[in-house]
Amino acid sequence: MSVTRTNVSRRRFMQASAVGTSALLLPQVHVSGQEAKPEQQKLNIGIIGTGGRGQANLGGVQHENIYALCDTNGNVIDQARSNYPKAKVTSDWRELVEDPQIDAVVISTADHHHALASIAAMRAGKHVYCEKPLAHTVREARLMQQVYAEQRGKIATQMGTQIHATDNYRRVVELVQAGAIGPIREAHVWCGRTINPVDPVELPEQSIPANFDWETWLGPAAMRPYNGGYWQGGNLNWNRRWEFGNGVLGDMGSHLIDLPYWALELTHPESVESEGPAIDEFACPPWQVVTWQHPARSGNEYVSGPLKVVWYHGNEGMQRRSDLLQPQLGDDTNLADWHIGVTFVGDKGLLTADYGRHLLSPSGEFADYTPPAPSIEKSAGHYHEWTNACKSGGESLCNFEYSGRLIEHNLLGNVAHRAGKKLTWDAESATITNVPEAMQFVDKEYRDGWKV
Numbered sequence: 462m463s464v465t466r467t468n469v470s471r472r473r474f475m476q477a478s479a480v481g482t483s484a485l486l487l488p489q490v491h492v493s494g495q496e497a498k499p500e501q502q503k504l505n506i507g508i509i510g511t512g513g514r515g516q517a518n519l520g521g522v523q524h525e526n527i528y529a530l531c532d533t534n535g536n537v538i539d540q541a542r543s544n545y546p547k548a549k550v551t552s553d554w555r556e557l558v559e560d561p562q563i564d565a566v567v568i569s570t571a572d573h574h575h576a577l578a579s580i581a582a583m584r585a586g587k588h589v590y591c592e593k594p595l596a597h598t599v600r601e602a603r604l605m606q607q608v609y610a611e612q613r614g615k616i617a618t619q620m621g622t623q624i625h626a627t628d629n630y631r632r633v634v635e636l637v638q639a640g641a642i643g644p645i646r647e648a649h650v651w652c653g654r655t656i657n658p659v660d661p662v663e664l665p666e667q668s669i670p671a672n673f674d675w676e677t678w679l680g681p682a683a684m685r686p687y688n689g690g691y692w693q694g695g696n697l698n699w700n701r702r703w704e705f706g707n708g709v710l711g712d713m714g715s716h717l718i719d720l721p722y723w724a725l726e727l728t729h730p731e732s733v734e735s736e737g738p739a740i741d742e743f744a745c746p747p748w749q750v751v752t753w754q755h756p757a758r759s760g761n762e763y764v765s766g767p768l769k770v771v772w773y774h775g776n777e778g779m780q781r782r783s784d785l786l787q788p789q790l791g792d793d794t795n796l797a798d799w800h801i802g803v804t805f806v807g808d809k810g811l812l813t814a815d816y817g818r819h820l821l822s823p824s825g826e827f828a829d830y831t832p833p834a835p836s837i838e839k840s841a842g843h844y845h846e847w848t849n850a851c852k853s854g855g856e857s858l859c860n861f862e863y864s865g866r867l868i869e870h871n872l873l874g875n876v877a878h879r880a881g882k883k884l885t886w887d888a889e890s891a892t893i894t895n896v897p898e899a900m901q902f903v904d905k906e907y908r909d910g911w912k913v
Contacts, residue, residue, distance in 0.1 A: 504588070504851055505529075507563045509554040509578055512537035513695045514592050515569030518621065521844035522567055522590070531557045535672025552674035558582045565851055568592060569621075571692070571699050572706045574680050576601035579861075580913055583608050583616060588851040590844075592621040593715035594707055595861065595868040599876060600904040603891050604913060606865035617850035619857040620864035624716050624816050625723070626840035633803075633814045637724040637763055639833035641821060642807030644765030648721035651773040651782045652713040653800040656701050659744035664688035681911035701745055707875055708745025709774040713801070714871040715864075720803050720814065721770060722867050725763050729888035730770075730870060731756050735878035748775025751874035765808055772874060786811075793822040876902040 505528035508519050512534060519527065519541065529549040532538040542548055551557055554574070558566065558581045565588035568578045576596040582589045596602040609618055624630055637645065666686035669675045675687045682704045692699050700706030721727065730753040737746040755768040773782040783796045786804055789811060790796065805812040810827065813820045821827040841849055846857045877884050880899035886892075893899045907913070 502852075504564045504848060505562055507531065507557045507560065507566045507587075508541070508569075509557060509566055509574075510569035510592075511541035513569065514621070515567075516541070518567050518569050518590070518592065518844075522848060524845075525565075525848060528563055529557050529560065533674040533678040535670075535674075539672075553677045554578045555581065558585050558587065563587060565589070565617075565848075571678075571696075572711065573597045573682055573704065576605055577681060577911065577913055579605060579618075580608050583612050583618070583861075586612070586615060588617045588847070589861075590619050590621065590847050591861075593864075593868070594711045594871065595620050595715075595864050596872070597707065598903060598905050599869050599872045600891070601913065602865050602869035602872060605861050606869070609861035609865065613862075614854070617847060617855065617857060618861040619847040619850070620715070620859045620861070620868075622716055622719050622859050622864065623843045625719055625859050626843040626846060627816065628839070629814065629817050629819060630720055630723070631837040631840075632835070633720060633812065633819050634724040635833055635836050636812060636819070636821070637805060638836075640762075641809075641827075641830070641832070642805060642812050643809035645721075645725060645763055645768065645805050645807045646765040647769045647771070647806040648725065649771045649773070649782060649786060649804045649806070650714070650717045650721065651779060651799075651802055652709055652717060653774070653779050654709045654713060655775040656708055656745050656747040657697075658747075659701050659741075662743045664690045679908070681905075681907040683906075683908060702743060703745060703879075704743075706745065707872060708749075710749060710751065710772060710871060710874050711745075711868075713774070714772060714874070715868065716816075717801060717803060718770065718772065718871055719859075719867060721805065722870070724805070725768065726761060727755055727768070727770070727870070728758075728866060730754060730873065730886055732883060732885050733873045733877045734883035735874055737878055740879060740881055745875070746775070746878055748777040749773070749874070749878060750778050750781055751877065753870065753874070772871075790822055793824045794820055 503526040506522055506525050507529040508515060508527060509531045511519060511530055511532045527545045527548055530538055530541050530545065531551050531554050533552050538550060542550060566582045568575060568591040570578065572594060575591050579589050579591045595605050665688060667688050669687040678692060700708060700712055732754045733751065735749055735751045737749040749772065751772040753770045757766045773779060787796050794813065799815060802813060802815040811822045821830065840846060850857045873886060876899055879902045880896055882896050884893045884899055885895045887894050
């Protein structure tokens, strides 16, 4: 079954190439061995994943040349192709990244494909935009950083943290780094989302739809009989399972922990621990409170000695957040109105923010505060940051060095949850030094044909 599907997919891909290439090709901006082309010339982009976030990301780069489309769901890819009838089509991203005519790829698959597709594309010399989280495991996040370092200066990369490009995030970074609340000693980050139970773990077998490439959707995950319940409903469904996703922390932590990680210029934690419900071998936790301890760093004037970053999600997590922070915020705001957010705790006060607002408190002490002049350049737009970097030879702010470290940091919180113990992390060797058995959760098993 899987071989037949791959052959059909390859035939469709090559037939589209033969019929459509002459009409489709626009001046190229290839990565290696050629001089950069003028910015008005368009990138040939391959879209890996065209539904859900893929549809949004496709819209974000539609100012370039949509050269190829890839999705395991034939209905979704046919819908996308209705707007790009000359685009080449495949259900297997491994075929797409081999095409020398493609300059850049946009990856919007389930989490368990992110690093595999990104690494293959980077090694093929292509620019890469990848949805968050950048990787499925801590080891993959480290590999993403390493492979990008090998290709640095040749390719542009960016993780899909759209909020990083917003004016409000930039303003919060400016306030923190201007010392508005003094050196920071704690950053508290939260998301009210929870995880629905995974029940049953193994779903009954169904017939594979004729237009769905099940073997490729599973990719590196273990083979099992098809059931649409594994993937239908998108991120909020498959992201509940460790095999395919990383739960609320892996997903929303990419956006929210990004703010303190950026503002405080964080790198690697020295320890991490997680509180939550009983460990589930198959399902991500409905609530968590994760604490990373960062060592004091000389030269980091934004941080007051060792720094603690704390993550909360789910009903229990949100309650613990409010119990801790609401007394400190007093009447300045009601945390019940903040479904997502970050509170920086500094020597002079607190700074609370979400995607579109920020608040300095105690408000009475900041009544006459004069904020600093803007110092961070306004974004050209999340997607334009990446495509501009592809053409100019520059780097986006969320390149895979920065975002790879961020995701490595975040996913260590899930490792701590699954291990059920506080962990110490040696970043240089990428090793848990005190609980060696927890290293099984730093990496994972890959099905044959799908290894990094």
